[in-house]
Structures are given as structure tokens and as C-alpha cells.
Amino acid sequence: MDLLSGKWTMSVINALMSGVLRFGELERAVPGINTRMLARTVKELEERKIISRKPHPTVPPTVEYSLTEKGLALKPVMQALQAWAVANYHRAQAEQS
Amino acid sequence: MDLLSGKWTMSVINALMSGVLRFGELERAVPGINTRMLARTVKELEERKIISRKPHPTVPPTVEYSLTEKGLALKPVMQALQAWAVANYHRAQAEQS
DNA sequence: CGGCATCCTGCAGGATACTG
DNA sequence: CAGTATCCTGCAGGATGCCG
Numbered sequence: 001m002d003l004l005s006g007k008w009t010m011s012v013i014n015a016l017m018s019g020v021l022r023f024g025e026l027e028r029a030v031p032g033i034n035t036r037m038l039a040r041t042v043k044e045l046e047e048r049k050i051i052s053r054k055p056h057p058t059v060p061p062t063v064e065y066s067l068t069e070k071g072l073a074l075k076p077v078m079q080a081l082q083a084w085a086v087a088n089y090h091r092a093q094a095e096q097s
Numbered sequence: 098m099d100l101l102s103g104k105w106t107m108s109v110i111n112a113l114m115s116g117v118l119r120f121g122e123l124e125r126a127v128p129g130i131n132t133r134m135l136a137r138t139v140k141e142l143e144e145r146k147i148i149s150r151k152p153h154p155t156v157p158p159t160v161e162y163s164l165t166e167k168g169l170a171l172k173p174v175m176q177a178l179q180a181w182a183v184a185n186y187h188r189a190q191a192e193q194s
Numbered sequence: 195c196g197g198c199a200t201c202c203t204g205c206a207g208g209a210t211a212c213t214g
Numbered sequence: 215c216a217g218t219a220t221c222c223t224g225c226a227g228g229a230t231g232c233c234g
Contacts, residue, residue, distance in 0.1 A: 001182055004101060007207070023216050037207065040219055059213085060215045070185050077181055080174040088167050104227070108229065120196050136197055157195045158234085 008033050008041045013071060014078060016051060020066040050074070083097060100145060105130050111167060111175060113148060117163040147171070165183045 004010060008030060015021060015029040028040050041066055045051045050071040054064045058092075101107060105127060111119060112126040122136050140170055142148040149167040151161045164171075 001178060003105070005104070005206095007099060007102075010099075027216095031175060033206065034210095035217070036209085038221095040207090055216090058215095061217090063216060073184060074180055077174065077177040080177045084170055084174055087170060102226095105220065124196095131230090132197065133199095133229085138226090140197095152196090155195095166211060 003050075005057045006041060006044065008037055009045065010078075012038070012041050012045065013050065013067070013074060014063060016071065016081075017075060017078065020064050023063050023065070036041060100147075103138060103141065105134055106140060106142065107178075109135070109138050109142065110147065110164070113164045114137075114172065115169070117161050120160050120162070123162060142168075162178060166178065 010029045011027065011033070015026060021029060023038070023042075026042070027033060027035065030038070033041075042051060042053065046053050048070075049068055051065050052067070052068050056062045056064070108127045108130070111121065112123060118126060120135070120139075123139070124130060124132065126185050127135065130138075139150070141147060145167075146165055148162050149165050151163070153161065155160045
């Protein structure tokens with residue numbers, strides 16, 4: 001599967017594993033990403049039904065992103081991957097849940 | 098991790114999950130790939146110590162590729178991914194081990 | 195058989211400015 | 215705040231051809 005293609009896809013999914021985040025929060029939660037890339041990534045993930053977008057008609061506008069069932073189902077994958085990374089590179093122990 | 102970047106990386110690893118394969122066999126095992134891409138992919142995977150290359154000084158030359166310990170350790174990841182894909186797209190049930 | 199060398203193209207990805 | 219629009223660049227990825 002190349003659903004995981006995209007330089008930022010994994011990071012965004014991972015960030016949302018811990019819970020609901022707003023656009024700006026996501027941007028801060030994924031260091032190095034820029035507005036355009038985040039927008040593009042969340043759009044694709046939304047189309048793929050992996051995350052869901054919930055706009056709030058407030059002023060100023062706020063939008064909340066969260067994982068769908070399908071997205072949450074990726075948790076075992078992320079964990080397996082992380083376990084592998086830790087075991088083989090023992091680095092970055094301080095991430096996610 | 099962007100070790101899984103590369104359009105063919107996953108497919109090649111997956112193909113080698115079932116056992117040792119020669120260059121040509123790999124090429125046939127990964128439909129759609131071409132010589133240059135396969136060469137590039139195996140080279141990168143070899144550098145990352147995920148697969149190992151074993152040339153045989155025969156005529157004509159043969160080269161065998163297999164997963165290293167590190168590569169085999171990716172099995173849980175692949176399985177989790179596959180389980181997810183099957184559960185969410187129920188397609189391609191007829192692959193690997 | 196296994197794989198470099200070469201040439202080519204599109205699009206992923208980056209920076210920055212602007213708007214409802 | 216949450217994006218969209220614009221512009222730009224490099225390199226992933228595809229199609230051969232050639233050689234030990």
C-alpha cells in the first residue's frame with residue numbers, strides 16, 4: 001500500500017493518535033511541515049476516510065481533525081513500526097501514547 | 098520513518114518475506130517494476146541492512162537476496178498493515194505467507 | 195544474468211503572500 | 215484561524231540500451 005506515501009502522512013496520523021487536534025495544533029504537532037503540506041495531507045487523509053474534519057462555525061473559525069475508525073485501526077501498524085524502529089535504531093523513545 | 102518511502106520498497110520486502118530470491122526472480126515477483134528501480138531499491142535496502150546480497154561466482158552470475166534479521170523483524174509491521182488493508186478494503190487476499 | 199549509464203518527465207514538496 | 219494561490223526546484227520513477 002502506498003497510502004502511507006507522502007512525507008508527512010505518518011506523522012499526521014501519529015499526531016492524531018493521541019486525540020483531536022485543530023489545524024494549527026496539528027501544524028505545531030508536526031515540526032517541519034508547512035501550511036500547504038498540512039492542508040494537502042489532511043485533505044488526502046480525509047478523502048481516504050482515515051481522518052475526519054469537523055469545522056465549527058465560530059469566529060474566528062476553528063476546525064477539528066480526528067481519526068476515523070479506519071484511522072484508529074492503523075494503531076497496531078504504527079505500534080509495530082515504532083517497535084521496529086526502537087529495536088533497530090533505539091531512538092526517539094519519547095513519542096505518542 | 099520514511100524508510101518505507103520508495104514506491105517499490107514494501108513490495109520488495111514483502112516478496113522476500115517468503116524466502117530467498119534471485120534478482121530476476123524478484124523482478125518477476127514484483128509486477129510493474131523495472132530493472133533500474135529494482136536495482137536502486139535493493140541497493141538502498143542493502144545499505145539499510147534490511148536485506149542482504151549474496152553474489153555467486155558462477156557463469157552466468159547469479160545473485161541471491163534475502164532478508165536480514167532487521168528485515169525479518171518487519172514482519173509484524175507488514176502483517177498489521179496487511180490486516181488493516183484487508184479489513185478496510187477487503188482486497189488482495191491472495192498474497193504471501 | 196545482473197545491473198550500471200543515459201535521457202526524460204511529472205509531481206512531491208518547499209517558501210511566501212493573500213483571503214473569508 | 216484555516217486554509218488557497220502562486221511560483222520554483224529536485225529528484226523519484228519510467229524506458230531503453232549496453233556490458234562483464
